[in-house]
Amino acid sequence: MDTATLVRVLGTVICLVGIVLCWHIGRTRFDGLSSEKLLSVANAHLSQSSFWKLSAFAGIVLVPLAAVGIANYHTFEGVQEVAACARCHVMRPMINDLRNPESNTLAARHYKNHWIVQNQCYDCHSDYGLAGNMEAKMEGFRHLARYTTRTYSEPIELRGRFNNDNCLKCHQDMPKFEVVKSHQSMKALLADSSTSCLNCHGQAHPTRAERTPGSADYAKLMEVVK
Amino acid sequence: MDTNDQKSESGLGRRDLLKVLGGVAVANGLGASTWAALELLVPSATADTWHKSVCRYCGTGCGVLVGMRDGRVTDVRGDDLAHNKGVICVKGSMLRALPYVKGRLTTPKIRRDGRLVDATWDEAMSHVAQTFKDAIAAGGPDSVAFYGSGQLLTEESYTANKLFKAGIRTNNVDGNPRLCMGSAAAGYTQVYGKDEPPGSYEDIDYADCIFTIGANLFECHPPLFERVQQRRRASKGTRLIVVDPRRTRTAEHADIHLAPVPGTDLLLLNAMAQVICEEGLLDTSFIDKHVRFSDGQNTVDLAAFKAFLEKYKPEAVASELGIAAHQIREVAFLFARSRATTSLWTMGINQRTQGVFLNNMLNGLHLITGHIGRPGATPFSVTGQPNACGGVRDTGALGHLLPAGHVVANEGHRRKVEQLWGVEPGTISDKPGLDAVSLFRAMGDGRVKAALVMCTNPAQSLPAADRYRAAMEKCFLVVAEIVEDSETAQFADVLLPAALWIEKEGVTGQGERRYQLIEKLMDPPGQARSDLDILVDLADRLGHGALINARTPEDIWDEWRQFSVSSMYNFKGMTRARLEKERGLQWPCPSEDHPGTIRRYVAGDDPLVTTTGSAMEFYGQPDKKAVVFLRPYVPSPEHTTEEFPFYLTTGRVLEQWHTSTMTGRIEELARASGDAVIEINDQDAWKLQIAEGDSVEVRSRFGTLQGRARLASSPRRGVVFATFHDTKLLINRVVADHVDPVSKEPEFKVTAVSLRKAVA
Numbered sequence: 001m002d003t004a005t006l007v008r009v010l011g012t013v014i015c016l017v018g019i020v021l022c023w024h025i026g027r028t029r030f031d032g033l034s035s036e037k038l039l040s041v042a043n044a045h046l047s048q049s050s051f052w053k054l055s056a057f058a059g060i061v062l063v064p065l066a067a068v069g070i071a072n073y074h075t076f077e078g079v080q081e082v083a084a085c086a087r088c089h090v091m092r093p094m095i096n097d098l099r100n101p102e103s104n105t106l107a108a109r110h111y112k113n114h115w116i117v118q119n120q121c122y123d124c125h126s127d128y129g130l131a132g133n134m135e136a137k138m139e140g141f142r143h144l145a146r147y148t149t150r151t152y153s154e155p156i157e158l159r160g161r162f163n164n165d166n167c168l169k170c171h172q173d174m175p176k177f178e179v180v181k182s183h184q185s186m187k188a189l190l191a192d193s194s195t196s197c198l199n200c201h202g203q204a205h206p207t208r209a210e211r212t213p214g215s216a217d218y219a220k221l222m223e224v225v226k
Numbered sequence: 227m228d229t230n231d232q233k234s235e236s237g238l239g240r241r242d243l244l245k246v247l248g249g250v251a252v253a254n255g256l257g258a259s260t261w262a263a264l265e266l267l268v269p270s271a272t273a274d275t276w277h278k279s280v281c282r283y284c285g286t287g288c289g290v291l292v293g294m295r296d297g298r299v300t301d302v303r304g305d306d307l308a309h310n311k312g313v314i315c316v317k318g319s320m321l322r323a324l325p326y327v328k329g330r331l332t333t334p335k336i337r338r339d340g341r342l343v344d345a346t347w348d349e350a351m352s353h354v355a356q357t358f359k360d361a362i363a364a365g366g367p368d369s370v371a372f373y374g375s376g377q378l379l380t381e382e383s384y385t386a387n388k389l390f391k392a393g394i395r396t397n398n399v400d401g402n403p404r405l406c407m408g409s410a411a412a413g414y415t416q417v418y419g420k421d422e423p424p425g426s427y428e429d430i431d432y433a434d435c436i437f438t439i440g441a442n443l444f445e446c447h448p449p450l451f452e453r454v455q456q457r458r459r460a461s462k463g464t465r466l467i468v469v470d471p472r473r474t475r476t477a478e479h480a481d482i483h484l485a486p487v488p489g490t491d492l493l494l495l496n497a498m499a500q501v502i503c504e505e506g507l508l509d510t511s512f513i514d515k516h517v518r519f520s521d522g523q524n525t526v527d528l529a530a531f532k533a534f535l536e537k538y539k540p541e542a543v544a545s546e547l548g549i550a551a552h553q554i555r556e557v558a559f560l561f562a563r564s565r566a567t568t569s570l571w572t573m574g575i576n577q578r579t580q581g582v583f584l585n586n587m588l589n590g591l592h593l594i595t596g597h598i599g600r601p602g603a604t605p606f607s608v609t610g611q612p613n614a615c616g617g618v619r620d621t622g623a624l625g626h627l628l629p630a631g632h633v634v635a636n637e638g639h640r641r642k643v644e645q646l647w648g649v650e651p652g653t654i655s656d657k658p659g660l661d662a663v664s665l666f667r668a669m670g671d672g673r674v675k676a677a678l679v680m681c682t683n684p685a686q687s688l689p690a691a692d693r694y695r696a697a698m699e700k701c702f703l704v705v706a707e708i709v710e711d712s713e714t715a716q717f718a719d720v721l722l723p724a725a726l727w728i729e730k731e732g733v734t735g736q737g738e739r740r741y742q743l744i745e746k747l748m749d750p751p752g753q754a755r756s757d758l759d760i761l762v763d764l765a766d767r768l769g770h771g772a773l774i775n776a777r778t779p780e781d782i783w784d785e786w787r788q789f790s791v792s793s794m795y796n797f798k799g800m801t802r803a804r805l806e807k808e809r810g811l812q813w814p815c816p817s818e819d820h821p822g823t824i825r826r827y828v829a830g831d832d833p834l835v836t837t838t839g840s841a842m843e844f845y846g847q848p849d850k851k852a853v854v855f856l857r858p859y860v861p862s863p864e865h866t867t868e869e870f871p872f873y874l875t876t877g878r879v880l881e882q883w884h885t886s887t888m889t890g891r892i893e894e895l896a897r898a899s900g901d902a903v904i905e906i907n908d909q910d911a912w913k914l915q916i917a918e919g920d921s922v923e924v925r926s927r928f929g930t931l932q933g934r935a936r937l938a939s940s941p942r943r944g945v946v947f948a949t950f951h952d953t954k955l956l957i958n959r960v961v962a963d964h965v966d967p968v969s970k971e972p973e974f975k976v977t978a979v980s981l982r983k984a985v986a
Contacts, residue, residue: 104460138264145261160269182316182881185898194272198312199304199319202452207306 007077011070014063021059028052076133079140080122088147090156093211093221094121106204115170124166132165155211162204164193272301278308278809280734280742281318282727283883285376285609286427286447287736288314289809290321292728297748299325299728304449308809309427309740315448317883320892324727325748327891329709331723332752342721347753347763350720354678355767357702357719361675362394367655369675371398371665374623375682376406376614379732379744381782382757383613383623385774386680389761392649393770397634397659398674400625402682403614404662405689408971409576410607411619413585417593417853419846420631420794421619424826425568425604426738426812430457432602435465435564437557439491439588440574440975444475445880447608450570451476465560469494470574471875472905472947473940482557485942487548488873489862489976492580494547494554495587496538496859501558502594503532504539509596516842517593518851526856534856548942562595566602573610573877577974581966583857590854598852599828599842609737611884616735620795621786625659629786630793631846634658646789649773661970662688663963670697678764680706680757681724685713686885689972690928690963691956706757712887713953724757725750726888732758732779733805739823741800742810758782791816794834794846862976863964866944870978872910874924875941876950876957886951902952903936906981907945911937914981921984924948926977929959932984946981950974 033049041051078084086095098107098120107124110116116123126136146152168190171177178184189195198204210217273293281288289308293301302321306312334350335342345353361369372390374383383401390399403411411421418424430436430453443451458464468480469491477483486494502508508528519531540551540558547554561567569592575584589605597603609615622629632639640654647653660668666688668674688694698717705718708726715721729750735741750756758779765774776782780802790813791798797813799820804811812822814834827842829835835843837850844852866873881899883889890896904922906914916922922935924946933948933955941947948957962977 102460104456109459138267142261142264145257145264160271181898181900182894185881185894186316186319189894194301195319196303199314200316200448200452202313202456203306203311207311209307 007070007073011067011074014066014070018059018063018067021055021063025052025056025059076137079137080119080126082119082121085121088143089222090147090152090154092223093206093218096221096223097206105206106198106202126166127163128165128169154213155208157208161193162196162198164190164195164197167197167201277728277745277747278305279728279747280736280744280810281314281612282321282324282377282888283317283612284447285611285614285737286310286449287612287734287738287740287742287810288318288449289742290314290318292321292747294747299748305809308742309738310449310453313449313452316881316898317889317895320889320894321727323892323894324888325729325751327709327888329711329891330751330754331707331710331715331721332754333723334753335718335721337719342718347755350722351760351763351767354704354720355764358394358676358764358768361702365673365675367394367396368398368657368659369673370394370396371400371660371668371674371677373662373665373677373679373682373684374399374401374618375680376401376403376609376611376618377681378613378617378757379730379779380613380617380621380735380741380786381732381779382680382761383617384621384629384782384786385758385761385765385776386678387621387623387629388647389765389768389770389774391628391655391659392644392647392653393765393768393773395653395655397625397655397657398665399623399659400662400665401618401623402662402684402687403611403618404624404969404971405577405687405974406573406610406971407576407607407614407619408624408661408969409578409581409585409966410571410609412582412966412969413589414607415631416582416586416855417589418827418844419848422615422739422795422826423604423606423737424598425606426824427453427606428824429566429568429602429604429606430454430570433457433464433564433566433568434461434602435467435560435567437467437469437561437567437569438476438480439469439569439571440576440584441570441572441608442470442472442474442476442574442877443570443608444479446572446610446878448880450608454570455479465564467557467560471873471942471945472877473942474877475880482553482560484549484553484557487546487942488875488945489578489864489973490547490859491575492584492587492857492859493538493543494549495584495591496535496857497540497543497547497554498558498561499531499587499591499594500535500538501540501555502562502591503535505559505562507559507562508594512596513594515840516844516851518847518849518853519856520853521856531854531856534858538859561591561597564597566600567592567595567597568602569605570608571606572608574875574975576607576969576971578971578976579862579964579966579973580857580860581971581973582968583855586855587857589852590857593852593854599825601825604825607737612736613734615737615739616733616741620735625661625665628654630790630795632793642792646792647773661965663694663965663970663972666694666697669701669703670694672700674701676702676704678704678706679714679718680760683712683714683885683887685717686953686956686958687950688963689958689961689974691958691961692929693963706760708754709887709891713885713956722760723750723752723754724760725754729754730756730758730779732756733783736810739812739826740810741797741805741813743802743805745806796834862973864962864973864976864978866978870926870980872944872946872979872981874926874946874948874957874960874977874979875975876948876961878951879949882949882951884951886953890951890953899949899951902933902949902955902957904933904955905936905938905941905947907941907943908937908939909943910946910981911935914983916981916983923982923984924957924960924979925981926960926962926979928962928977931955931957931960933957946979 035049037048274295276291288310289305299322304312304314336345466480467482468477469484540554544551592598592605628643704720706722706724728747731746776785796816799815799817815822825831879899881895920935
């Protein structure tokens with residue numbers, strides 16, 4: 001069992017415990033509890049009032065904190081998976097193409113050749129460092145809002161421009177990259193993304209034309225992601 | 227907990243409910259405002275507005291998106307909706323610097339006392355008009371000429387052609403495409419009856435065998451090479467065969483690289499045909515239906531074709547060709563037996579004294595194996611200039627041509643064109659105009675006294691350059707240029723500042739019969755004008771204003787579109803509005819609802835195919851059959867001798883385009899390409915005691931030149947290579963100017979030279 005699944009199971013258990021606790025706490029009249037009556041939980045002996053106070057503390061403070069923590073982990077780590085992106089149907093063309101062994105887009109080639117082992121979407125679409133992570137997540141939240149409110153139209157387009165750093169973080173300093181004279185002479189323009197790597201190195205995903213509803217490729221690209 | 231609150235049965239009060247609802251509202255509000263904030267946080271963009279356009283450089287004709295901010299080009303990227311699917315090259319990526327290069331010409335100049343001095347447009351144009359009138363009065367219409375280019379917009383070439391042929395009444399209209407595409411155009415016309423390739427770039431996506439000969443796609447057409455590579459990555463069995471005397475960067479990626487001795491590759495094509503016949507690899511049912519054999523004069527049969535090929539058995543030609551017989555057999559087999567073979571060729575085939583024969587035979591190989599008219603199967607001549615196909619070949623802006631596939635030599639064609647242009651019968655001279663090389667010779671011997679040169683740089687691009695530079699000195703040369711100091715500008719008697727790329731508007735037609743619109747996005751610098759404005763002005767001053775009745779790109783396009791209706795080029799359906807909206811269209815395209823033609827001569831795709839029940843129809847030929855020619859190999863006049871023991875062949879480098887008038891001024895590109903060098907095979911260098919960086923002298927029957935040596939194993943032994951972009955190493959001074967007898971295209975690719983270490 002991988003960490004992500006473990007965290008999710010744990011999160012679900014904690015949430016369930018939290019709900020049960022809250023339900024109990026909600027039904028309990030705290031002023032009628034006796035401080036003399038002892039309850040025996042496992043090997044510890046607690047007064048009835050202490051037990052319920054502790055329960056309330058757990059239900060109101062500890063469990064929600066744990067739930068928030070786990071939810072955050074789930075949100076911030078889980079959304080990095082390809083499966084997370086695949087949940088929105090507008091992303092299906094990208095995912096289908098990514099996993100299509102016949103496809104020769106940059107995404108598909110990076111996937112099928114295992115150049116990026118996991119979280120393939122996130123790996124290329126989050127910029128470097130904490131700020132990059134933050135931006136990617138903010139962008140993800142924006143996508144979510146757009147998607148749930150249906151304020152988007154197909155074919156979707158990347159806003160702004162793709163950050164070359166995502167290419168350079170692996171390719172720069174590699175002999176194959178460095179040997180190209182144009183890479184050397186354009187280093188500054190590549191570094192600040194004012195000239196996109198994609199200009200020369202092709203199509204990253206199915207084109208907008210292919211992703212336009214009604215196009216010849218549309219139905220195939222929109223097949224349900226397994 | 228508030229014990230005074232009234233509890234309901236469930237334990238929750240109204241206030242609790244309000245609190246919960248309030249909480250939900252606050253949470254929603256927070257979410258919504260975060261979303262709103264994120265929508266406003268627009269990632270930093272490089273431009274405010276994006277406009278679809280077309281790259282200025284090569285014949286691939288890539289669609290680009292031009293990013294503008296405050297009236298300036300701030301970015302250019304590949305257009306993913308265009309045929310190139312977003313892929314461009316480093317030159318295209320640096321297009322944004324192009325309008326702002328150093329040395330832009332901003333005022334007209336007139337040569338006075340040997341110096342070019344500033345003048346007004348009126349002074350310059352009256353001087354031009356007067357000199358043209360004087361020349362015509364003294365020596366007749368054929369004493370003036372127009373030398374254009376595949377870089378002019380379609381409307382410009384069309385107008386120049388009309389002005390000179392129907393106005394001035396000379397067919398002396400030629401241009402750089404003669405140096406570049408002449409043999410391909412003649413080759414297609416002889417085989418199919420009509421010019422222009424039958425297939426499309428899209429065929430690369432379906433090919434199982436890609437046969438590349440005389441083309442260095444990696445450096446000269448990078449987006450096409452990327453397309454080839456994408457096909458190979460997606461379909462691992464796809465073979466790339468590269469034939470080139472040099473192990474070019476394209477050849478480095480090939481499955482099979484054959485390096486023939488320069489000038490001998492008709493031996494290879496004929497030997498491949500021989501193997502195909504011998505091994506039973508012919509597509510006889512296709513041949514029966516669609517092919518006729520010809521020896522150039524008479525129709526012959528398949529048996530005669532086979533008999534003709536007997537002397538080209540691989541074993542018989544291997545030594546002269548410089549390729550092992552078993553390799554020829556292997557390549558012939560792969561070519562014929564693949565599911566779909568696409569051939570790609572360019573200057574290595576066209577710029578040859580046997581250029582037309584080579585083009586004939588390449589088409590022939592496809593016809594005898596049936597590799598044509600199916601996805602992935604096509605003989606494709608790749609173009610060098612962005613608008614050589616649409617602008618020049620289609621508009622007939624060459625000496626022997628008239629628009630839309632008509633020819634000067636045919637009286638019926640002349641009458642038809644005269645009628646379409648609304649001029650008197652007999653207006654168009656029956657004498658074909660001078661081809662490029664003859665035209666510059668005529669400048670030298672005084673037959674042509676005044677010439678207008680537009681959008682090209684013949685002082686650098688002509689072979690045996692010294693000879694024609696001297697000729698240009700003698701002629702009254704009007705040069706419309708974008709920069710002050712191009713090689714040709716030095717010879718100008720009047721220098722006119724021209725607008726460039728998105729500083730003007732018009733249609734370009736790239737290598738696959740696709741017309742695309744370039745819209746005007748900015749003003750030209752200073753007083754610069756579009757070449758069209760210059761031509762219209764000249765027409766008025768020469769008294770032909772009434773002939774040039776369409777004067778805006780839009781009107782001229784409409785006129786030309788209507789003209790095409792009566793031809794096999796029919797593109798009436800390509801209205802200006804469609805070109806504004808769509809990413810280019812491929813002709814034939816006869817109606818506005820026609821999507822354009824990807825594969826020509828194919829039933830169901832090409833609207834001009836009329837015979838029912840036939841999958842293909844070569845309607846350009848009277849019997850509707852394509853012609854396979856029996857073309858004998860003739861050695862190049864530039865074969866090596868004891869005095870000239872090496873073959874010089876020229877080419878390009880990835881970062882520079884043509885004579886580098888534009889790309890050479892863009893710092894990033896100039897830095898990457900570096901100065902031109904003389905590339906020598908390291909074994910030859912060892913023998914000649916030449917070391918890397920030495921100054922070497924290259925001498926041919928046409929000139930002598932010195933340059934820096936670079937030792938490499940890429941040119942085969944006995945071959946010297948240089949790029950022609952660099953003015954500091956003007957290699958065309960040395961290059962031979964023999965021409966193909968049919969296409970009149972010079973043999974840039976084969977020159978016998980001697981080589982030695984220069985004495986310091």
